[in-house]
Amino acid sequence: MTANRSRATLIGIGAILLWALLALFTAATGDVPPLQLTAMSFLVAFVIALGIWIARGENPLRRLRHPAGAWILGVAGLFGYHAMYFVALRNAPVVDASLIAYLWPLLIVLFSALLPGERLRWFHVLGALSGFAGAVLIVAAKGVSFASLSSGYFAAMACALIWSGYSVLNRRYKNVPTDAVGGFCGVTAILAFVLHLMLEQTVWPDGILEWLSVLALGLGPVGGAFFLWDHGTKHGDIRVLGAAAYLAPLLSTIVLVLAGKAMLTWIIAIACLLITGGALLAAKEMLRPRLKT
Incomplete structure (x- = not known):
């Protein structure tokens, strides 16, 4: 793997690290409705x-x-994913919807085989499956029901397909500069606000801490991260990024543990091994480049 591609992959992983802060910052915004947020x-x-x-x-x-x-x-990627995610949460149990939505990293790895010049190897697939198993442990520990099929489950599956499709197809527009994401964010903000007016009651942040948390979301997990992800998916190793994406729910849980909002359990420890091991396995070509013969 070339140095430029490795660098772009690491930049994409930076987005995953920022997404790990999503739950913490969102909780700190108080009662602001999700679409408004x-x-x-x-x-x-x-x-x-x-x-x-x-x-x-x-x-x-x-x-x-x-x-x-x-x-x-x-x-479609930025707004479509978030819109479908909120539909899923409204019409299916949160844990069930989250588990289905977390198929997107695995789908990225599988869909990457359709890209020109990409070759899907066994360790990419096994690494992604290991990461998904770890995500299952983290999410399903809260109790999965799948009691009855509803529109929420289809919306959650749409989330996985939309984000994985966006991430893989983004390679087709690698000549479009990454700052184009700024325009995409602007349109997404407008569409989300329109839906908010239709479906939610406006609740403004209360106090400086909640306003700073909104700002932090825009700088990080719901804003800035998409610029990093854009660069990574256009110029990095999409297979490694897909497998490494399962670090987000793991790191998010660890952040909540460190913040005193969750407890460390043996399930999290096993999930840590599965997700970290899977990410390292998928990235083995990047970590140990082949010697030239």
């Missing part, structure tokens, strides 16, 4: 991108000129 967070990401363009003396409108396919894919 999504709109506010993506708005933060767009405003920051807009500020950078202006500071560079660039015309923001020119920074929004990208192929229609890139716009459709970007907005």
Whole structure:
């Protein structure tokens, strides 16, 4: 693996590390409804991108000129995933919906075989399966029911398909600069706010801590992370990123444990071994490049 590809892969993993902070920052925003919180967070990401363009003396409108396919894919990925996720949570048990949605890293690894120049090896698949097994332990420890089939389960599956499809197809637009994500975040913020007005009652953050948590979401897991993921999926090893994505639920749980909001159990310890081992297995080519003969 080339140095540039390894670097891009590590940048993509940076997004996974930021997603690990999602639960902690979301809990700190208080009673702000999810769609409103999504709109506010993506708005933060767009405003920051807009500020950078202006500071560079660039015309923001020119920074929004990208192929229609890139716009459709970007907005469908960012907004579509979050919209379907909220539908899933409203119509299926949270644990069940989360477990189905966590199929997206495994699907990324499998779909990567369709990309030109990519070769899916046994250790990529085994690493992703190991990571999924670890995610199952973490999520299902709260109790899985799957009592009755509902629209929520289909929405959760749509989440997995949308995000995995977006991540893999994003390689087709590798010539589109990563700051295009700023525009995608702006449109996603608008669409999320429209849905919020239709489905939720507005509740503004209460106090400086909650406002700072919203800002942190926009800078990190619901905003800034998507810029890192865009670069990683366009220029890095998509198979490694897919397997490593299962670090997000593990690290999220560890962060909550360190923050005193969850307890460390043997299930988390086993999940740690499965997910970390799977990620290392999938990345073995990157960690130990083949010697030139």
